[in-house]
Amino acid sequence: MARSPSPRPRLAVRLGAVAASAALATLAVGVGALPVAAATKPPVSIPGKVTNEGVGKVKGGAVAVDADDFSFDKTYLKSGAGSVSVTVSNTGTAPHTFTVAGQDIDVELSAGAEKTVTVAVSGGDPVVFYCRFHRGSGMQGAFFTKKGAAAAGTRTDSGGGSYGY
Ligand SMILES: [Cu+2]
Numbered sequence: 729m730a731r732s733p734s735p736r737p738r739l740a741v742r743l744g745a746v747a748a749s750a751a752l753a754t755l756a757v758g759v760g761a762l763p764v765a766a767a768t769k770p771p772v773s774i775p776g777k778v779t780n781e782g783v784g785k786v787k788g789g790a791v792a793v794d795a796d797d798f799s800f801d802k803t804y805l806k807s808g809a810g811s812v813s814v815t816v817s818n819t820g821t822a823p824h825t826f827t828v829a830g831q832d833i834d835v836e837l838s839a840g841a842e843k844t845v846t847v848a849v850s851g852g853d854p855v856v857f858y859c860r861f862h863r864g865s866g867m868q869g870a871f872f873t874k875k876g877a878a879a880a881g882t883r884t885d886s887g888g889g890s891y892g893y
Pocket residue numbers: 798823824825859860861862863867
């Protein structure tokens with residue numbers, strides 16, 4: 729690469745530093761003024777911790793979901809009842825799974841991999857999907873047809889441990 733000699737390198741550096749600190753100041757003001765949690769409220773409840781990356785929509789019976797480190801984007805997917813073709817892309821660096829209990833869906837994706845599965849969405853309870861490796865850190869989400877519904881699995885069966893009733 730040819731490096732063009734700048735007549736005033738020091739000035740350029742100084743201007744850059746000023747611009748950067750101005751940008752940082754603007755960012756700080758923005759963060760202080762806006763409550764982050766107001767962005768997306770979970771439309772349905774599912775058991776356990778959920779890292780909420782927002783609400784998406786199934787269009788024409790299909791949707792794309794990113795499996796990232798360590799959440800699904802989007803996390804909640806509004807859908808009509810029926811079969812949904814879900815293309816899952818691992819955009820993270822860790823391996824992830826896309827798993828739906830009770831539907832025999834459990835695909836593993838290495839970093840950069842993409843797989844398509846078909847999920848059956850009913851008009852009733854939300855259909856929960858999760859990553860087997862990182863569910864405990866909030867890597868799960870759900871398809872839903874109605875806001876305000878609660879997943880059947882809201883009972884305490886997700887941890888795999890004994891609660892000793
Ligand atoms: Cu994962």
